[in-house]
Amino acid sequence: xxxELGLALPNNHLMKGLxxxxxxxxxxxxxxxxxEAFEEVIPKATLPLFVHKNGGDxxxxxxxxxxxNSPELNSISGNRALVGWPPVKHPRRRSAGGGAEERWSExxxxxxxxxxxxxxxxxxxxxxxxxxxxxxxDLSLHDSYEELFHTLNQMFPNMQHGFxxxxxxxxxxxxxxxxxxxxxxxxxxxMPWEDFIRSVKRLKILS
Amino acid sequence: MTYFPxxxxxxxxxxxxxxxxxxxxxxxxxxWYRVERLSRRSVFVGNCYAVRPERxxxxxxxxxxxxxxxxxxxxxxxxxxxxxxGFALPWIExxxxxxxxxxxxxxxxxxxxxESLELLARSFPNFKVLVLISCEGFSTDGLAAIATYCxxxxxxxxxxxEMEDRGPQWLSCFPDSCTSLVSLNFACLxxxxxxxxxxxxxxxxxxxxxxxLNRAVSVDTLSKxxxxxxxxxxxxxxxxxxxxxAEAYHKLINNFIKCKSLRSLSGFWDATPRCLPAVYPICGxxxxxxxxxxxxxxxxxxxxxxRQCSKLQRLWVLDCIGDKGLAVVANTCKxxxxxxxxxxxxxxxxxxxxxEEGLVAVSSGCPKLISLLYFCHQMTNAALIxxxxxxxxxxxxxxxxxxxxxxxxxxxxxxDEGFGAIVQSCKxxxxxxxxGHLTDQVFLYIGMYAERLEMLSIAFAxxxxxxxxxVLNGCxxxxxxxxxDSPFGDAALLEDVGKYETMRSLWMSSxxxxxGGCKTLAAKMPRLNVEVxxxxxxxxxxxxxxxxxxxxxxxYVYRTVAGPRNDAPDFVWTL
Numbered sequence: 001x002x003x004e005l006g007l008a009l010p011n012n013h014l015m016k017g018l019x020x021x022x023x024x025x026x027x028x029x030x031x032x033x034x035x036e037a038f039e040e041v042i043p044k045a046t047l048p049l050f051v052h053k054n055g056g057d058x059x060x061x062x063x064x065x066x067x068x069n070s071p072e073l074n075s076i077s078g079n080r081a082l083v084g085w086p087p088v089k090h091p092r093r094r095s096a097g098g099g100a101e102e103r104w105s106e107x108x109x110x111x112x113x114x115x116x117x118x119x120x121x122x123x124x125x126x127x128x129x130x131x132x133x134x135x136x137x138d139l140s141l142h143d144s145y146e147e148l149f150h151t152l153n154q155m156f157p158n159m160q161h162g163f164x165x166x167x168x169x170x171x172x173x174x175x176x177x178x179x180x181x182x183x184x185x186x187x188x189x190x191m192p193w194e195d196f197i198r199s200v201k202r203l204k205i206l207s
Numbered sequence: 208m209t210y211f212p213x214x215x216x217x218x219x220x221x222x223x224x225x226x227x228x229x230x231x232x233x234x235x236x237x238x239w240y241r242v243e244r245l246s247r248r249s250v251f252v253g254n255c256y257a258v259r260p261e262r263x264x265x266x267x268x269x270x271x272x273x274x275x276x277x278x279x280x281x282x283x284x285x286x287x288x289x290x291x292x293g294f295a296l297p298w299i300e301x302x303x304x305x306x307x308x309x310x311x312x313x314x315x316x317x318x319x320x321x322e323s324l325e326l327l328a329r330s331f332p333n334f335k336v337l338v339l340i341s342c343e344g345f346s347t348d349g350l351a352a353i354a355t356y357c358x359x360x361x362x363x364x365x366x367x368x369e370m371e372d373r374g375p376q377w378l379s380c381f382p383d384s385c386t387s388l389v390s391l392n393f394a395c396l397x398x399x400x401x402x403x404x405x406x407x408x409x410x411x412x413x414x415x416x417x418x419x420l421n422r423a424v425s426v427d428t429l430s431k432x433x434x435x436x437x438x439x440x441x442x443x444x445x446x447x448x449x450x451x452x453a454e455a456y457h458k459l460i461n462n463f464i465k466c467k468s469l470r471s472l473s474g475f476w477d478a479t480p481r482c483l484p485a486v487y488p489i490c491g492x493x494x495x496x497x498x499x500x501x502x503x504x505x506x507x508x509x510x511x512x513x514r515q516c517s518k519l520q521r522l523w524v525l526d527c528i529g530d531k532g533l534a535v536v537a538n539t540c541k542x543x544x545x546x547x548x549x550x551x552x553x554x555x556x557x558x559x560x561x562x563e564e565g566l567v568a569v570s571s572g573c574p575k576l577i578s579l580l581y582f583c584h585q586m587t588n589a590a591l592i593x594x595x596x597x598x599x600x601x602x603x604x605x606x607x608x609x610x611x612x613x614x615x616x617x618x619x620x621x622x623d624e625g626f627g628a629i630v631q632s633c634k635x636x637x638x639x640x641x642x643g644h645l646t647d648q649v650f651l652y653i654g655m656y657a658e659r660l661e662m663l664s665i666a667f668a669x670x671x672x673x674x675x676x677x678v679l680n681g682c683x684x685x686x687x688x689x690x691x692d693s694p695f696g697d698a699a700l701l702e703d704v705g706k707y708e709t710m711r712s713l714w715m716s717s718x719x720x721x722x723g724g725c726k727t728l729a730a731k732m733p734r735l736n737v738e739v740x741x742x743x744x745x746x747x748x749x750x751x752x753x754x755x756x757x758x759x760x761x762x763y764v765y766r767t768v769a770g771p772r773n774d775a776p777d778f779v780w781t782l
Contacts, residue, residue, distance in 0.1 A: 084284035084691070086550055086582060086609050087640075087666070089341070089367055 122197060124178075128156050128205040139197055145189050152176065156205065175206045213238065217246045226251050245269060252276065253686075253711050255317065256736065257767045260298045264305030271310045272336075273302060277317035279714050279763055280664075281689055283341060286716055286761070288742055290776050295319040295342070296326075303330035311336035318342065324349030328356035335387075336362040346371035347396070354380035362390040364417075372398035379404040383411070390417035394443045394474065397421070402428040410435045416468075419443025422476040427455055433462035441495070442466075444474035449482050456485065464488040471495030471521075480508035490515035494542075497523040499549045510535045520575075523547040526560035526582060533565030537572025545578040550609060563590030570597040578603040586643055587615045591625025595632035604629055605640035611667040611692070614644035621645050627652035630660070640664040650674035654681020662687040672699035679706050689714040697724030704731050712765040720762055723755030728764065729782035736771055737782045738763045 127134040135155050142148045176188040180199040188196070188203070211219075220243055223229050233243040249272040250263060264270070277293025295317045302309050309331045319342045327334070334357045339345075347370070353363065354377055378400045381388075388408070393400070400423065409415060409432050416439060420429065424445025433439070449456050463469075469489045478501045493516050498504055504512070505527040513519075513532065519540040524532075526548050536543065546569060548561055561583045567590050570576065576598050586608050606626075614621055622643040630636060630653050637659055641649065645668035653660070654677035661684055669675065675695040678688065679702060688710065696719030707713055707728075722739065729737040740761035771781040 082611065084281065084286045085611060085666070086607055087281075087284045087664075088550065088582075089283045 124200055124202045126152065126155065126203040126205065128174075129207055131156070137203070139200065144193055145196075148188075149176070152203075152205070176203060177206060178203050213242050216242045220246060248272060249311075250274070254765050254767070255293055255298065256769060256772050257711070257765060259769045260301035261305070262769075264301045268305055269308060270302070270306040271308060272313075273298070273306075273309060273311070274313040274315075275317065276315045277342075279316075279689065279712060280687070281691065281714055281716065282316055286691065288740065288776075288778065289343070290318075291740065291779060292772065292774055292776070293317040294323075294774060296323045299323050299327050299330070303327075307331060308333060310334055311338075313338040313340075314342055315340040316342065318344040319349070320344050321346055321349035321352070325352040325356075328352040331357075333359060335359055336364075338362065338364040338366070339368050340366040341368065343369035347373045347375075347377040347398070350393075351377035351380040354378070354385075355382070358382075358385070359387050360385065361387055361414075362417075363388070364390055364392045365395050366392065368395050370396065372396060375399050375401045375404075378408065381408050386411050387414065388412040389414045390441075391415065392417065392419035392443065394419040394421050396423075399423045402431075406431050406435060413438075415439065417441040420445040420474060422446050422474075426459060426482075430455060430459045430462050433459075433466060437462070437465040438468050439466055440468050441471040442469055442473070444472070444476075444478075446476045447474065447478035447482050447501075449485075456482070460485045460488065467492070469493070471497075473497035473500075473523075475501040475504070477501075477503070479503050480505075483508060483512050486512075487515060492518065494518055495521040497521075499523045499525055499547070501525070502527060502551050505529075506532070514539055516540065518542055521545045523549070525549050525551040527551050528561065528565075530561055530565035530568065533561060534568045534572075537568040540573060542575060543569070543573040544575050546573075546576060547580040548582055549580075550582040550607075560584070563587045566590060567593050567597075570594040574598075575600075577601055580605045580607075582607045582609060584609055585613065585616045586622060586625065587617050588620060588622055588625035588628075589615075589617070591622065592628040595625075595628035599632045600635065601629070601633040602635050603638040604633065604636060605638065605664070606642055607640065608642040611642070612644045621648070623648040623652065627656070630657040631655075635659055638662045641668055642666060644668075646670050647674040647677070650677040654678050657682050659684055661685065663689070665690040665693055667692045669693045669695060672696055672702075675699035676702045679703050685709075686711045688712075690716070690718060692717040694719055696720055697727070700724050701727055701731075704728055707732065707735055707764055708766050710766065712763065714761075714763050715759075716761040718762075720759050721755060722753060722757045722759055725759055725762055726755065726782050734766060734768065735764055736767050738765075738775070739780045739782060741778050741780065 122139040123136045124139060125134050126137050137148070137151055137155065139148070142151065177185050178188050178196070179185055179201045181201060185204070216239065220229065220232060223232065226249070229243060229247060233240045244266050245268070247267045247270065250267055250270055252258060252263065252273070252275045255275050255277050263273075275295070275298055277295075278287050278291060281287060282291070293316060295314055296319075298314075299312075302312075303326060307330070310333050312327065312334075313336070319339060324345055327337070329352075337353060337357075337360075345368075350363075350365075353360065375398065381404075385408075389412075391408075400421070402424070405420075405424070405428065409418065415436055418432070418436065418439055418441070420432075420443055422445060426445070426447060426449045429445055429447075433442075449459065463485055466489055470492060472486065472489075472493060472495070475498055480503065483504065490512065496516060496519055498509070498512075502525055506529070509524070509528055510532050513522075513535050516522075517539055519536075520542050522536065522540065522543060522545070524547070528536075528548065533548075536546070548565075551560065561581070563583070563586045566579075566581055566583070566586075570593065577600050579601065580603075583606075586606060615625070623646055626639075626641060626645070626649050630639070636657055639653070639657065639660060639662070641664065647670045650669060650673075653663070657663075660682045663678065663682070663685065665688075672695055674693070675690070676699050678685070679699070685706075691714075695715065700715070700720050701724060725737050725739055729735065739759050740763065742760075775781060
């Protein structure tokens, strides 16, 4: 099954009624509940959920589903990771006063060096076995494995059971692995988060 | 008219001020074409890939001034990969071969290497003006070459470039014989400059009118420079940190007082409110003021400063000016033509700095306001309708509500009616940027009313293809359309493919356009370059032939007579 993905983090082409947490039905420009706490982006027009021609599981590469829009919810990082928004030129970002400098998010694909102040983005590629196109995730926006798995859950939403950072979670269908600085592939979750952040180069999700 | 001698025709053409007019007369007949091309002094190339440099140079051998633009506008917001393209070198090489009389070069959003600057410096003995805006790829070494070899340099203007700093020596490369500088702007340079070299340079250039220093220049140096160059008209201060009790401070005030010609001020990095009185003596003369890099100047201090600037025509501030501060602007700055309010706190978690109130105040108090860039946390339809009534003369209206897709907070409605009022009222509107929650309705209004609109920026707006179609069908003068994160797909893209040949370019990212749609467009319109930008690297298992149903993440379409470009990186597919 092919996902139509882009490098931009999930945008706000959200389907109404997609989020089960959303109790309201009409004229709901803002999602409620969980999303509201993170000031999520407003859902847009009703575009069809992805429709499988063959209704397969995630491993079919021969399908060509009418996937108009991936039903992605915004990641936990929400607006903070919205690429290129607000539309302000780069030099201005670095001089913005107060806490703004820390909270600006670097574009994951950008090569520009963010001089002195400001948090550096740590973007790594995420590839899922059986999916043609990889994604990118900004690890610096996450503080723990839980948050990371939450984001991955939302990036690859067709995974029925999602990921769990519980080594004994028997229903877990997918393993998240990463490549470290030395080129070895290891299981995510075994070491302290800070060490992981430092050494991870990219992620791969295996079933 | 062909019985006029060509010299007379040429004189008549001299009166044509705009590029458009000159382009138009060149199409009348062969004689006029020839006269026009041989007498053309200035050429503007809005898209460097629309035409080959060799062609431009061959057609206009007597060119003196060349302006070229590279990357699409959204590159400013990191939506375009850095190595997408837009190289200056081919243009400089072609000009070096074909237009040795070149005197002025202006480049925007292009990649300029040091080697290119060196070639430039050595190739044109009469070179006078270099302006680089939002460019990258060069360092201070390139500037050193310019300083060294351009004997009659008048203007070196560097605006918001990403350039590498390799040391302060470049400024010392201006020879002692260089006395011709009129304008020097190195505000975007990150590193130090040699203060003594700078002072000497300023001292020996009696015609210097514009000087914009960078953050590394101390107030001490600034003071000395002002003493040497009281005839400055446009000043960008360096870092404006001084101990207001020190003797240096009093010297600075005295030196400012002598600058009777000063009309424009910018810089003010690290400025603290206590230093502001130093500029009070000249505030009354200012027509331009840029405080957008001075977050420490807020509230009462900012208001006090602005109260003295009654002649301001152009004001750039941070949103910490607040609605109250904007009310003061409205009361004081009756000559105001351009206002830009930049965000200081992006996420709206702090104090809501400016809202619709500030904008309404300015619109009612400043009758000459024609250009606006306004970042705010919220906007209402009522406010926009009021603004539209107060200021029907807007030519540029760019509104950015920081929370994407946010509706009118009072009515919870989309902002269709507000923006609709703007386009209906402002008949001369040439540039518009939208934000907030918007449905297809706003595009219906834009298509209906925005007849003079040339550039439209859309983000997180619209419901369906109809929105984009309204715009394409309605805006006759549309030249640039840039769209991100909006639900427009193939049907809209392909509705009127001929339209794109009347425009400079179309950018769509994170929309619903598919690869198949792009291919169809490319097949139907051979004189368009349809570029699909796919940022992947080789380690990903990229499909050999991605399905046509794949959504395209970034697409850039532009008209061209140059055919597909040959310098595109791997991740850019020209279909």
